[in-house]
Amino acid sequence: MSEYAGLSRRMWHQIEPVHALLYFSPQAFDEAAGLGYDIESRWPSYFAWRWAPLGTPGARLVTATAYSYSPAMVAEHVPAIWATAAPEKVLDARLSAVDRTYRALLGDRLDSPELAEAAELARRAAESVNVAHRPLAAANLDLPWPEEAHLVLWQAYTILREHRGDGHLAALLSAGLDGCEALVSFAAIGAAPVANFAGRGWSEQEWAAARDRLASRGLLDDEGQATEEGRRLRDQVERMTDELAAGPWRALGAGRAERLAQLSLPLLGAAFESGLLPMTSTLGIGKVQAPA
Numbered sequence: 001m002s003e004y005a006g007l008s009r010r011m012w013h014q015i016e017p018v019h020a021l022l023y024f025s026p027q028a029f030d031e032a033a034g035l036g037y038d039i040e041s042r043w044p045s046y047f048a049w050r051w052a053p054l055g056t057p058g059a060r061l062v063t064a065t066a067y068s069y070s071p072a073m074v075a076e077h078v079p080a081i082w083a084t085a086a087p088e089k090v091l092d093a094r095l096s097a098v099d100r101t102y103r104a105l106l107g108d109r110l111d112s113p114e115l116a117e118a119a120e121l122a123r124r125a126a127e128s129v130n131v132a133h134r135p136l137a138a139a140n141l142d143l144p145w146p147e148e149a150h151l152v153l154w155q156a157y158t159i160l161r162e163h164r165g166d167g168h169l170a171a172l173l174s175a176g177l178d179g180c181e182a183l184v185s186f187a188a189i190g191a192a193p194v195a196n197f198a199g200r201g202w203s204e205q206e207w208a209a210a211r212d213r214l215a216s217r218g219l220l221d222d223e224g225q226a227t228e229e230g231r232r233l234r235d236q237v238e239r240m241t242d243e244l245a246a247g248p249w250r251a252l253g254a255g256r257a258e259r260l261a262q263l264s265l266p267l268l269g270a271a272f273e274s275g276l277l278p279m280t281s282t283l284g285i286g287k288v289q290a291p292a
């Protein structure tokens with residue numbers, strides 16, 4: 001395990017909450033409603049916000065790059081979301097949503113020299129990513145950079161988290177875990193309760209079938225909990241994800257990465273204190289042990 005693999009995990013823990021505010025803030029839902037999306041559910045705007053950088057992808061492409069979402073659930077929203085609003089309008093509204101959300105949380109503190117420095121460091125890391133087989137990272141990197149420092153920071157963080165996410169899908173595929181099995185095996189190591197994954201759209205029958213497939217491989221016990229072999233496989237997935245995500249932090253350097261983490265603390269703290277984010281993440285943050 002390289003030094004930068006561990007750093008990539010720690011930086012992801014800093015980045016993910018700051019990025020994910022887009023999917024939960026009232027300002028973002030207001031922008032989504034302005035585009036014509038039904039905001040009784042968060043999913044229409046979620047799929048629009050995340051996949052607009054790819055243009056107008058169809059259900060199969062979104063399913064491929066989302067991986068752990070049920071194809072049937074994706075098809076409920078895609079491609080219909082592009083008939084509601086064109087990707088260009090979605091991307092404009094996305095930046096407006098982030099701007100309004102961050103201003104509501106930090107106000108004038110967004111104009112601080114510390115945040116401007118954080119944006120510069122994050123952009124440097126984001127522009128160093130290897131986009132090979134990383135479609136969501138590449139699509140976001142192709143977008144023009146905004147002018148305001150807090151929006152540069154968010155866009156850089158988005159590129160970095162999608163870069164990590166694209167690599168994570170490669171690690172899951174390498175481990176022989178399909179979309180539903182990825183969630184079942186993750187729940188089985190205690191990353192999050194099974195009920196928390198219901199939003200991904202898999203039916204009870206599909207979940208049970210995935211459990212049976214994993215059990216036949218010796219990865220789950222009779223209670224649906226991970227066996228020792230199952231835990232080893234998930235650890236392999238997380239470690240490969242960390243290694244594949246290490247590149248931008250190696251390019252930035254450990255000292256500058258730690259400086260970025262320090263400079264981002266006010267926004268990270270505001271994200272947690274806002275009460276907007278779920279109490280238990282389905283991403284295993286705080287549950288899955290970081291590499292030593």
